[in-house]
């Protein structure tokens with residue numbers, strides 16, 4: 001008998017309008033869409049034009065209206081403060097509609113942008129949903145980014161308001177957020193009208209002109225009803241690393257996104273409205289948007305939001321404690337988190353006195369799942385460990401075992417086969433499809449399914465040039481890999497200068513810009529090298545200016561500090577190597593691609609235009625991650 005996931009996949013490609021037209025019934029529309037897919041401006045596609053809805057109403061109001069207001073919507077658990085906060089759907093709706101009222105009083109209306117720079121507190125979700133309720137467009141910025149990165153996002157999104165907190169907490173260390181916001185506002189050309197500050201008890205922030213405390217913003221505000229928006233209106237912008245230093249504003253629309261969220265949680269992840277679901281990510285990343293906030297709430301289940309790391313506070317049993325305490329049915333995290341736990345507790349002893357029998361599945365994504373981590377997690381947890389591959393751009397999985405649709409057997413090293421909606425092909429450099437087992441550029445035939453990016457914020461041209469021009473008719477994922485004889489996909493790594501550090505996506509271009517700014521550095525290249533825990537970490541290779549004689553340790557300290565100050569601590573640059581020369585072509589271009597290939601362990605011919613092959617040979621051990 002045919003496999004249900006395979007049947008769904010075939011149908012979604014043969015009849016996208018029929019398939020996604022039916023899936024649209026999972027969402028409550030104010031005006032149902034007239035058309036499922038508009039291809040009149042291909043290769044720019046729009047899903048559900050003519051449809052009208054409100055995403056927040058789908059996430060909250062409809063569950064309350066259906067009599068499920070007492071169901072727990074959110075469990076917030078902080079390993080740092082020891083606090084657990086539970087909010088039912090009815091309570092979350094009250095908090096969100098009141099905060100939407102506060103935003104409206106500050107002038108935020110449909111279409112206005114709001115930057116959210118918050119740690120993992122319930123207010124982060126409340127702020128996102130309040131924006132959605134107003135039809136405003138949120139742009140959440142991850143707390144590990146430094147003020148210049150924030151300023152770049154402010155100047156691109158041009159927000160009406162910024163929402164932040166007095167501090168975040170990182171491994172027991174209080175990180176003041178407000179000074180970072182102040183510095184970013186000084187750097188940015190655009191001036192937001194208002195800054196709302198959530199004062200956390202760990203640190204009180206000084207307020208300046210135009211700043212208002214969260215509680216004061218609520219004073220006198222009344223609840224607001226959901227604002228009806230077009231399916232094609234933007235719900236949020238999420239900036240991600242581009243190949244240049246300028247971040248790319250990934251746009252998510254309301255209609256396609258709501259359908260993709262409502263469809264993917266039950267079908268891909270096998271989670272229904274009676275489940276407790278935990279995505280151990282951060283709201284600053286796409287996983288946090290899709291699977292901490294929107295998908296579980298649109299589905300009507302319980303979402304767990306965790307402030308803490310998998311290790312350290314208190315120990316490598318932290319995740320198992322959360323699963324036991326909240327009877328979590330499925331956990332979604334990055335392989336790096338599992339590697340960090342494995343390093344601290346290789347025999348899984350922290351599991352011994354925990355009851356994690358509620359757990360049905362572990363989902364891992366964000367970076368390549370190495371066979372050792374897969375095997376270890378499978379053994380100690382005794383549940384299926386499901387690799388799933390996707391990107392900020394797509395917003396939901398491109399390839400995964402379909403846990404809610406007759407799952408196929410898992411294969412080590414593969415996120416299984418493409419998910420319905422995605423026509424994945426592996427192409428050579430001429431755009432020709434390659435045979436199984438041959439490495440190539442993983443690409444997706446257009447149109448992409450609902451919920452994926454329709455464009456980049458304010459920049460259709462960049463969307464076209466960055467994603468759609470390499471292979472006409474296809475979306476270029478930027479990942480390389482191959483398929484096997486059964487159509488299982490193997491994602492081997494990026495083909496561009498994006499690196500993946502502890503499941504966090506960074507571009508080496510922006511790190512290089514920061515390193516090159518050091519007065520003693522003549523030129524540099526930053527390459528991701530293998531790391532046992534984080535998968536990849538950046539390593540900077542610097543050539544010193546003639547005549548400069550810096551102390552290597554001091555130089556390393558200063559370069560690291562520069563990167564922290566301009567990109568942010570999340571860049572995790574700790575390793576700066578002074579080298580006599582960088583490999584170049586005879587015309588003087590640094591051979592970053594060849595350096596990357598060596599670092600990734602890929603066989604790639606060295607260009608015949610190389611100036612001096614010995615320079616590359618000398619660097620090879622350092623590129624492979626050797627210390």
Ligand code: COA
Pocket residue numbers: 119142143144145168170171175280281282285287309310311333334336337340365366501502503504533534568569570571572
């Ligand atoms: N605000 C401020 N600083 C932050 C931050 C935030 N929200 N998030 C991270 N940072 C800082 C950290 O404190 C750290 O600073 P340090 O260099 O002073 O120690 C730096 O950025 C790097 O953070 P991180 O990459 O998280 O490394 P870590 O060593 O603190 O922890 C792991 C390592 C593997 C435990 C951690 O990265 C992890 O749990 N990763 C899971 C990945 C994940 O959730 N990915 C999302 C996609 S699913």
Ligand code: AMP
Pocket residue numbers: 240286364365366367368369387388389390391392393415477478479491492493494500503504505
């Ligand atoms: P992000 O946009 O931050 O989600 O990062 C997306 C990138 O992470 C992808 O383009 C891949 O390079 C990588 N990635 C995500 N999930 C996987 C996976 N399951 N296997 C291999 N690489 C992955």
